[in-house]
Amino acid sequence: MAIDVSEALVQTLVQTIDLTISYSRGGSAPVWASNHASLAIHRGEVMGVLGESGSGKSTLASALLRLLPAHARYDSGSIMFRGRNLLTLTEPELRQVRGKEISLISQDLALSLNPVIRVGDQIAEVVRAHVAMKMNGSERRQHVEELLRAVGFDLAQQIYSAYPHQLSGGQRQRVAIAQAIACRPALVIADEPTSKLDAALQAEILALLSEIRRRDGTAFLVISHDPTIFPGFADRIVVMYAGRVVEEGKTEDIFRRPLHPYTQALVRLSGRYFVNAQASRVRFPVIDGEAPDLTRIGAGCRFEPRCPERMQVCTNCDPQELTPEPFRRVSCFKYGS
Amino acid sequence: MGADAPIAANSLPFLRVRGLSKHYTRRSGVWRTRIPIAAVRGVDFEIPAGKTLALVGSSGSGKSTVTRCVTRLERPDAGQIWVGGTDISRLGNRDLHRFRSEIQMIFQDAVTSMNPRFSAAQIIEEPLLIQGRGGQEERRRHAQELMSEVGLSPSSIDRPVMEFSGGQRQRLAIARALALQPKLLVLDEALSGLDLSTEAQITNLLLDLQAAHSLTYLFISHDIALVARLADAIAVISAGQIVEQGPTPQVISSPNHPATKALLASARTFQKNYAEMLGVSG
Numbered sequence: 364m365a366i367d368v369s370e371a372l373v374q375t376l377v378q379t380i381d382l383t384i385s386y387s388r389g390g391s392a393p394v395w396a397s398n399h400a401s402l403a404i405h406r407g408e409v410m411g412v413l414g415e416s417g418s419g420k421s422t423l424a425s426a427l428l429r430l431l432p433a434h435a436r437y438d439s440g441s442i443m444f445r446g447r448n449l450l451t452l453t454e455p456e457l458r459q460v461r462g463k464e465i466s467l468i469s470q471d472l473a474l475s476l477n478p479v480i481r482v483g484d485q486i487a488e489v490v491r492a493h494v495a496m497k498m499n500g501s502e503r504r505q506h507v508e509e510l511l512r513a514v515g516f517d518l519a520q521q522i523y524s525a526y527p528h529q530l531s532g533g534q535r536q537r538v539a540i541a542q543a544i545a546c547r548p549a550l551v552i553a554d555e556p557t558s559k560l561d562a563a564l565q566a567e568i569l570a571l572l573s574e575i576r577r578r579d580g581t582a583f584l585v586i587s588h589d590p591t592i593f594p595g596f597a598d599r600i601v602v603m604y605a606g607r608v609v610e611e612g613k614t615e616d617i618f619r620r621p622l623h624p625y626t627q628a629l630v631r632l633s634g635r636y637f638v639n640a641q642a643s644r645v646r647f648p649v650i651d652g653e654a655p656d657l658t659r660i661g662a663g664c665r666f667e668p669r670c671p672e673r674m675q676v677c678t679n680c681d682p683q684e685l686t687p688e689p690f691r692r693v694s695c696f697k698y699g700s
Numbered sequence: 701m702g703a704d705a706p707i708a709a710n711s712l713p714f715l716r717v718r719g720l721s722k723h724y725t726r727r728s729g730v731w732r733t734r735i736p737i738a739a740v741r742g743v744d745f746e747i748p749a750g751k752t753l754a755l756v757g758s759s760g761s762g763k764s765t766v767t768r769c770v771t772r773l774e775r776p777d778a779g780q781i782w783v784g785g786t787d788i789s790r791l792g793n794r795d796l797h798r799f800r801s802e803i804q805m806i807f808q809d810a811v812t813s814m815n816p817r818f819s820a821a822q823i824i825e826e827p828l829l830i831q832g833r834g835g836q837e838e839r840r841r842h843a844q845e846l847m848s849e850v851g852l853s854p855s856s857i858d859r860p861v862m863e864f865s866g867g868q869r870q871r872l873a874i875a876r877a878l879a880l881q882p883k884l885l886v887l888d889e890a891l892s893g894l895d896l897s898t899e900a901q902i903t904n905l906l907l908d909l910q911a912a913h914s915l916t917y918l919f920i921s922h923d924i925a926l927v928a929r930l931a932d933a934i935a936v937i938s939a940g941q942i943v944e945q946g947p948t949p950q951v952i953s954s955p956n957h958p959a960t961k962a963l964l965a966s967a968r969t970f971q972k973n974y975a976e977m978l979g980v981s982g
Contacts, residue, residue, distance in 0.1 A: 562966035563963075618974065628897070640928060645929065
């Protein structure tokens with residue numbers, strides 16, 4: 364038993380256990396954004412979190428860095444990182460983790476890059492904050508230019524002196540990646556890193572993240588509403604729906620044999636990304652309805668109102684998590700209870 | 701509304717664009733002199749009534765400039781834009797007012813294209829107010845009908861926009877665009893950024909509405925895999941010029957221009973990765 368635990372510690376980088384987070388403001392009903400969410404990210408792996416609006420995926424991402432707004436409450440659970448529970452750390456202790464050991468590529472680059480500071484100086488600031496003693500100004504500049512080259516800029520000196528508005532969307536995304544890997548963190552959380560980019564840029568950015576992972580052994584937690592970015596990129600996928608993890612598995616298994624009816628629908632829908640000259644003006648297969656209101660969660664399965672395979676039990680009981688096969692979990696009564 | 705009577709025969713294009721050019725200026729150098737930058741040059745295309753043309757291109761190809769000229773948010777430098785039997789490219793604001801109801805636009809971001817404090821009723825009724833259509837009760841009834849047509853509950857007509865989800869707001873945007881019974885809808889990346897399940901619902905809605913009202917669509921997108929499923933014809937724009945256009949099956953199966961081939965190649969990334977993933981593992 365003791366040996367099992369220590370082996371798990373070697374492999375597992377971050378683990379959330381039963382994490383429940385709610386938002387409540389001024390006496391209004393709490394929004395249950397994350398409900399008993401458990402997931403483990405291994406060293407050097409790319410883990411995909413797949414979920415649509417309101418699934419709680421961004422809440423989870425921010426929670427891992429303790430960056431949630433003040434009206435968010437950590438109701439239960441823990442976030443274990445290198446033997447420490449991040450939920451119990453003080454703000455100065457957290458500052459040693461953020462950016463240095465776990466960093467974030469935020470969804471909204473317009474907000475995360477300062478418009479009036481040269482992008483090189485913004486990256487240098489991260490370096491200065493965490494490894495200041497070891498470098499003087501010119502060393503730091505050199506280090507930043509190397510980082511810019513590492514994310515694919517040939518003219519690193521020019522990019523260093525550019526302001527964010529002088530760069531294209533794809534270039535800004537590369538700058539954000541350079542900033543995120545500046546201190547060689549063990550984990551990078553990327554929230555929708557490709558959602559605003561066209562297909563060509565999207566492929567470039569994903570290739571860059573894969574390269575960083577190979578080169579530096581960095582683990583990535585990549586959050587997206589788009590399942591199609593994961594094949595050939597993520598090792599495993601966690602599917603979230605309405606604040607719950609509903610399925611987890613290896614990427615190929617998720618696509619080959621999705622178990623949860625919601626995952627099955629998403630995989631079917633992702634077929635629309637196949638270029639097909641014959642499919643013109645054919646209606647899309649849809650999941651009827653909308654994701655539930657997270658202030659009013661009933662006793663049953665959250666997907667039940669939209670589920671094509673709903674059974675009697677689904678209305679009254681919330682399905683427990685099952686492990687129908689190794690490296691796989693699913694919450695659905697189809698696979699037992 | 702006599703002069704711009706709807707075109708009877710389907711063979712006639714509803715929208716015909718000829719030689720459309722537009723340039724912007726940028727200040728540069730020590731003296732901040734203005735230098736012209738061509739945004740689009742010599743753009744020609746047409747859409748038969750009731751059909752869909754997709755204008756596809758990568759970021760910065762000039763798609764949005766074409767949109768802004770066709771909807772006359774901008775005045776083109778040269779060229780003609782024929783809507784029905786009238787060239788609207790040179791019309792002044794007063795004459796345009798009449799055409800505004802024929803051409804409506806749906807933007808990418810329904811969230812920022814609406815005042816969040818407005819109610820659904822205010823959003824949908826605003827174009828009716830501007831065009832002076834109907835009395836108060838008539839407008840409200842019309843708004844309720846539009847809401848059920850786009851799949852929203854008419855009972856939520858007095859709820860503020862901020863209480864609607866992203867998908868519901870895109871439905872509201874469609875209801876607003878339909879309020880004046882337009883003939884042409886210009887959809888500028890109207891599906892990008894939506895969740896997959898919402899995207900599918902909105903796509904089906906657009907197909908249904910087109911069939912029900914014989915709407916003509918100009919669909920602007922960077923996503924060639926998506927437009928291949930929606931459009932009768934595709935025009936590919938690259939560096940401000942249309943480099944290839946034709947019926948959808950033809951453009952998809954035998955592309956000629958390198959820009960088209962590049963768009964198709966990146967669109968096929970998922971297909972390729974998917975096949976490789978399943979091939980290698982079993």
